[in-house]
Amino acid sequence: MTTTPWWRGAVVYQVYPRSMMDANNDGIGDIPGIISKLDYIASLGVDAIWVSPFFKSPMKDFGYDISDYRDIDPIFGTLADFDELIAKAHARGIKIIIDQVLSHTSDQHAWFLESRESRDNPKSDWYVWVDPNPDGTPPNNWLSIFGGSAWEWEPRRCQYFLHNFLKSQPDVNFHCAAVRQQILDEVEFWLKRGVDGLRLDAINFCFHDKELRSNPVKPEDERKGRGFSLDNPYAFQKHVYDNTRPENIAFLENLRALMDRYPGTVTLGEISADDSLKTMAEYTAGNSRLHMAYSFELLVDKLSGSYIRETVETLEKNLSEGWPCWAIGNHDVRRFMSRWGGKEQSPQLAKTLNALLLSLRGSVCSYQGEELGLTEAEIAQHELQDPYGITFWPRFKGRDGCRTPMPWNHTEAHAGFSQAQTWLPIPAAHKERAVSLQEDDKSSILNAYRTFMHWRKQQPCLRLGDIQFVAAAEDYLVFTRSFGNEKLLCAFNFSANAQTISLDGSYHLEKMEGHGCHSVVTQSNNLLVPGYATVISRVV
Missing domain, CATH: 2.60.40.1180 (Golgi alpha-mannosidase II)
Structure with a gap:
């Protein structure tokens, strides 16, 4: 076991910075807040922290729209705060993994502001620009995940630009060699700073079809994409040409070559594709691409042992040298106790579901609050922050319900998260599962999680078997x-x-x-x- 990479069989604790802990009492969590909770995180027995985006951003998609890859947004702190986070996490034996959002930037990024000005500036081809059809319509039928066409008109260039997500998140043109090199340079900035790994957001979205061919129609009985119900037209297409293109493999191999220059670092790719299990196997093959990948395959609405078996066996059959990473919750889906817990939402079931996740073959991503058995928060329409939910309300209420602040103390205002009004409300049901209550209860979900985690560390069967x-x-x-x-x-x-x-x-x-x-x-x-x-x- 001494020669096994640290990340094989590791448990990665996902921290959503806005909601972990607010150190400066503005109602929004921050990096100093994370630092203040490192002892708590260490007590869980996890191996690493994945910190969701904290980069400079206009926050149209809460940090997944980056305007500067090399700076911290002031609401979260400073680069010095981040350096302190790395040092203090490492002192506790905890690795730090950061989000890297490489397929797109904010429309406020300096690259895009320059690129949109003309067709002949130095960064004119750094984004995906295309002429309209003769009748002025977009070049093809590609759709945005957040609703509507994936093409937005830019009058400065009299061209459309591609955005797979919000129109304020233009897609970077990975067919441009200068872009690919620049992206690797942005990544290396953080490797030099001492991060231990990268969680790669939407990594299969980097390349698009150069010929701009329209996607084929997906038959109605196949419209089962995770998170894409029939009220979202994105589910109506087979996404053959707008993502998961073959050119992506070469870029992943270049990225892996960079990572290999920093021994001990790891890549964890998020895969959301028409056949995510197949893509996970492909993207982790050959010990020259991603170290690990995870998908939304276990983030489904219905709990089924048969489905979990089928999903894991399918991936196991396709994997060669690759290594899986499993999650049953994250910042993009309803909390698992609300999806799988039924009306009763039993604390005992929460313990069993955590034990299940921690017993599957592979590594694990455990989302903050899962160790408390938190349920999905009900967010009123006027309190919504998530643009996804605002667009699709009321059929889909967005992702705010799983992003509410952590409940630390049941007796304090705002559950001890902040002294100010919080950016999202903290429901009363969460205060009833606050850390302060569960710490003192030997039979709590939190203490069951800790007990299992510390035992798991001593079990090669569970970590590596x-x-x-x-x-x-x-x-x-x-x-x-x-x-x-x-x-x-x-x-x-x-x-x-x-x-x-x-x-x-x-x-x-x-x-x-x-x-x-x-x-x-x-x-x-x-x-x-x-x-x-x-x-x-x-x-x-």
């Missing part, structure tokens, strides 16, 4: 994890009722201690799992 599924249905999942001569059997019951699960053979099980879950001693083809429970035993 193979996975083999034993049984699955809508409301349960059983698999083994094997490493060397050791094998663990892991069973998860998503039902409130105890279940006797029929296994694929007879298992001689030996009790294990330290994980805080149920464990049994038996030799049987059947396994009794209490309601909303996890059972982990050693196979002998």
